[in-house]
Amino acid sequence: MSGMNEFLNNIPEFDFEEVFVIPWSEFGDSFIWIFLMGFFVTATCGMLGSFIVWRRMALVGDAISHSVLPGIVIAFLVTQSRDTMPMFIGALSAGVLTTVLIEFIHSRSRVKTDAALGIVFTTLFAIGVVLVSIYGENVDLDTDCVLYGEIEYVSEDTQVASGPLAGVPLQVARMGLVAVAVLLLMIVFYRQLLVCSFDPGMAQSMGVSPAVVHHGLMILLSIAVVSAFEAVGAVLVISMLIFPATTASMLSDRMPVIMGLTVLIAALTSFFGMHLALWLDVSTAGAMSVVVSFWFGLAWVFSPRRGLLARVMKKKVDLFAEQN
Amino acid sequence: MRFDKMWQRLYRGIVLGCVFLGDASLRADRIGEMDSISYGGQFLRFFSMEDPLLRTVLLGSLCLGLCCGLLGSFIVVRKLSLVGDALSHAVLPGVAIGFIVAGEKDPVAIFIGATVAGLLGTVLVSLIKNTTHIKEDSSLGMVLAGFYGVGVVLITMIQKTSVGNKAGLDKFLFGQAAALTDKEVGVMAIVAFVSLLVVVVFYKQLLVGSFDAAYSKALGLPTRFFHYLLMLLLAFSVVISLQAVGAVLVSAMLIIPASSAYLLTDRMHRMLILACLFGMITGAFGAFLSYMGPNLATGPLMVLAASSVFVVCFFFSPKHGIISRWLRFRRRANRVRSENSLKAIYQVRESLGFKGEGVLLSDLGDRMRESAKEVKSRVDALVRYDLADLKVHDDSCEVYLTPEGWVRACAVVRNHRLWELYLTKQAEFEPDHVHDDAEVIEHILGEDTVRELERLLDFPTRDPHGKLIPSLTDLQRTLTYASSKGEEASGYSMPKG
Numbered sequence: 001m002s003g004m005n006e007f008l009n010n011i012p013e014f015d016f017e018e019v020f021v022i023p024w025s026e027f028g029d030s031f032i033w034i035f036l037m038g039f040f041v042t043a044t045c046g047m048l049g050s051f052i053v054w055r056r057m058a059l060v061g062d063a064i065s066h067s068v069l070p071g072i073v074i075a076f077l078v079t080q081s082r083d084t085m086p087m088f089i090g091a092l093s094a095g096v097l098t099t100v101l102i103e104f105i106h107s108r109s110r111v112k113t114d115a116a117l118g119i120v121f122t123t124l125f126a127i128g129v130v131l132v133s134i135y136g137e138n139v140d141l142d143t144d145c146v147l148y149g150e151i152e153y154v155s156e157d158t159q160v161a162s163g164p165l166a167g168v169p170l171q172v173a174r175m176g177l178v179a180v181a182v183l184l185l186m187i188v189f190y191r192q193l194l195v196c197s198f199d200p201g202m203a204q205s206m207g208v209s210p211a212v213v214h215h216g217l218m219i220l221l222s223i224a225v226v227s228a229f230e231a232v233g234a235v236l237v238i239s240m241l242i243f244p245a246t247t248a249s250m251l252s253d254r255m256p257v258i259m260g261l262t263v264l265i266a267a268l269t270s271f272f273g274m275h276l277a278l279w280l281d282v283s284t285a286g287a288m289s290v291v292v293s294f295w296f297g298l299a300w301v302f303s304p305r306r307g308l309l310a311r312v313m314k315k316k317v318d319l320f321a322e323q324n
Numbered sequence: 325m326r327f328d329k330m331w332q333r334l335y336r337g338i339v340l341g342c343v344f345l346g347d348a349s350l351r352a353d354r355i356g357e358m359d360s361i362s363y364g365g366q367f368l369r370f371f372s373m374e375d376p377l378l379r380t381v382l383l384g385s386l387c388l389g390l391c392c393g394l395l396g397s398f399i400v401v402r403k404l405s406l407v408g409d410a411l412s413h414a415v416l417p418g419v420a421i422g423f424i425v426a427g428e429k430d431p432v433a434i435f436i437g438a439t440v441a442g443l444l445g446t447v448l449v450s451l452i453k454n455t456t457h458i459k460e461d462s463s464l465g466m467v468l469a470g471f472y473g474v475g476v477v478l479i480t481m482i483q484k485t486s487v488g489n490k491a492g493l494d495k496f497l498f499g500q501a502a503a504l505t506d507k508e509v510g511v512m513a514i515v516a517f518v519s520l521l522v523v524v525v526f527y528k529q530l531l532v533g534s535f536d537a538a539y540s541k542a543l544g545l546p547t548r549f550f551h552y553l554l555m556l557l558l559a560f561s562v563v564i565s566l567q568a569v570g571a572v573l574v575s576a577m578l579i580i581p582a583s584s585a586y587l588l589t590d591r592m593h594r595m596l597i598l599a600c601l602f603g604m605i606t607g608a609f610g611a612f613l614s615y616m617g618p619n620l621a622t623g624p625l626m627v628l629a630a631s632s633v634f635v636v637c638f639f640f641s642p643k644h645g646i647i648s649r650w651l652r653f654r655r656r657a658n659r660v661r662s663e664n665s666l667k668a669i670y671q672v673r674e675s676l677g678f679k680g681e682g683v684l685l686s687d688l689g690d691r692m693r694e695s696a697k698e699v700k701s702r703v704d705a706l707v708r709y710d711l712a713d714l715k716v717h718d719d720s721c722e723v724y725l726t727p728e729g730w731v732r733a734c735a736v737v738r739n740h741r742l743w744e745l746y747l748t749k750q751a752e753f754e755p756d757h758v759h760d761d762a763e764v765i766e767h768i769l770g771e772d773t774v775r776e777l778e779r780l781l782d783f784p785t786r787d788p789h790g791k792l793i794p795s796l797t798d799l800q801r802t803l804t805y806a807s808s809k810g811e812e813a814s815g816y817s818m819p820k821g
Contacts, residue, residue: 053459056462058462058464059406109645110644112400118408119576122631126625127628130624133620147497148476243466246462249458281481282477290474293474300452
């Protein structure tokens with residue numbers, strides 16, 4: 001048990017002043033960027049996630065978040081730069097390739113969709129990891145970044161040189177743009193998305209093509225995943241994608257409310273995740289993921305209508321009513 | 325014979341995969357090192373089991389492949405592939421806690437911690453599914469990501485402690501087979517043995533549960549027990565694979581070898597054997613490649629080896645491969661095409677009252693409503709199959725059916741007309757609605773079905789449109805008649821109605 005003790009001793013004392021106040025008063029700048037980055041990532045993924053979860057595509061999100069890796073690495077290798085555009089194109093094509101390959105394997109052989117998904121994304125991810133470990137030095141990308149993300153370093157990123165966003169770290173500006181774009185697209189195409197997610201047959205009869213909406217959503221998902229990739233890594237994107245949406249859906253049935261809640265959850269997650277990471281001195285992305293799953297745990301137990309407690313209470317009330 | 329062919333193809337595929345992968349790793353930036361030591365020599369050294377260190381690695385990856393293939397087959401046929409994925413991520417906090425409690429990288433403590441975490445994950449998935457409206461895929465994703473997040477936090481905390489710092493826990497994410505110790509391989513061997521034993525002993529129960537859960541329940545089998553037994557074994561094999569493959573890619577070693585085997589055979593026991601073989605081969609090969617390049621994590625290489633096998637199976641599997649399916653499809657399409665041509669020839673002859681032997685290509689073209697070129701190519705196909713002969717005159721071409729061609733033509737027409745009659749008589753279709761249906765089914769009806777139809781319809785002679793149906797006895801008589809009397813090849817005469 002000596003290891004246990006050493007481990008426990010290593011957990012820093014919780015000091016409200018040090019964890020919550022000092023970062024803001026003394027290093028305000030860098031922390032606001034980390035917070036904003038986390039917020040943008042979680043909000044973008046959360047908004048998309050509300051639809052992804054309803055459409056039962058949660059694991060497609062997982063698959064895409066893994067398989068953009070080779071796209072990013074190949075884009076790096078070809079252009080030898082960390083420019084945004086080539087990276088986006090590489091990741092997008094990898095994302096599209098994933099959905100196409102899954103569909104191809106599923107429709108052309110007896111392999112079921114779930115297995116096809118598992119085969120495609122692990123293979124692409126493996127290719128990405130091998131490329132990273134062979135050419136790692138050249139692409140300035142290591143496997144740690146792939147796994148945990150590097151949101152801590154976001155404020156050290158090169159800053160936007162001019163324009164209204166001058167002084168904002170490039171990654172944050174990019175993620176903010178993606179978040180705004182996703183929000184706008186969701187508002188503009190809200191009806192189409194909604195009807196396609198809940199009743200594809202009706203959508204067809206209304207002249208909305210479910211296939212177009214599906215592919216559009218996939219492309220948006222790829223964009224969101226690739227811009228979040230450097231911040232939170234390949235695996236933790238999935239918690240940002242699923243948890244806010246499922247948590248919100250424990251609390252409400254209305255899509256607009258759900259989407260509003262995901263944004264709120266995003267802000268809370270980013271804030272508390274960052275401070276948890278500060279306190280325990282651990283990976284920020286990991287801490288955010290823990291915090292966001294904690295919200296789900298809360299909603300699962302305490303949700304007024306659907307929570308475990310509410311269910312137990314309801315059962316008791318029913319039983320009581322039956323007895324009388 | 326068929327099986328031999330399959331193995332041959334398989335072997336060739338695996339060799340191809342090796343060449344591809346070997347090539348890729350040769351192009352790495354260590355070409356200089358590669359020159360000094362021969363590739364083949366290293367290969368021999370790795371697989372000869374002489375070096376004790378390498379022997380550990382090789383044995384470990386073989387055990388791993390065996391376990392993953394064995395249990396992967398079950399989860400693939402049970403459509404639980406993504407449970408494997410979720411489980412493999414969910415073990416991570418267990419690994420960390422096992423490490424914390426033991427205070428060192430103790431395989432047994434890590435094994436216990438990871439198994440508990442994995443099982444907790446699967447229980448949570450079903451709990452979320454049962455108590456909320458959230459669908460299974462989302463609950464899998466949540467368990468996967470939530471546990472993984474906790475694991476990442478714990479591991480980054482451990483890495484700050486004095487022991488954790490150099491324990492190489494991050495190797496659990498992508499795997500490093502070279503770091504396998506004898507003790508770990510011992511645990512792996514035990515797990516492999518236990519899994520094998522359980523699968524052999526409970527083979528029937530697991531089989532029934534995998535393919536027909538309702539039936540297995542009706543038999544009174546404890547379905548739930550077997551499900552959790554399987555999950556336990558699955559958690560075991562994920563856990564032992566962690567060191568070598570890594571948490572992120574274990575699911576690939578579960579799914580890919582089993583899916584490759586699934587493409588090759590329809591029998592569960594064969595699938596199990598093939599999946600184990602694939603798992604072992606790709607496991608060993610991945611470990612070998614990672615040994616060749618010190619910076620390369622083992623997991624991704626094993627996965628790439630496994631995917632190469634899958635790609636080969638996907639294209640070349642004798643029964644389910646794309647290419648063989650395409651060939652089969654083409655063969656069938658060709659058969660349908662020539663049967664249609666034969667039928668058209670029959671119909672032209674019938675319209676002429678079966679006078680003369682040959683059929684003018686121009687008449688055939690009118691009948692089939694096709695261009696002269698298309699008709700020519702179809703007749704050429706018939707000639708290639710020895711179903712017809714072509715005679716070229718000065719200004720026209722005539723096609724003659726060989727005896728075999730004539731019998732086939734009669735059979736197709738017979739199928740068509742019997743089916744039309746059946747539909748009008750037994751299924752009460754209108755006579756003008758039956759043609760299209762018969763057009764499709766005429767190529768599929770087997771001999772037995774045709775006889776059955778004939779009996780049902782009381783040996784009819786005319787179809788709903790009043791045309792004669794060539795009968796079976798007519799067909800047989802044609803053959804004997806033609807050969808005994810030495811008459812013209814197509815000496816089949818219609819019964820005088």
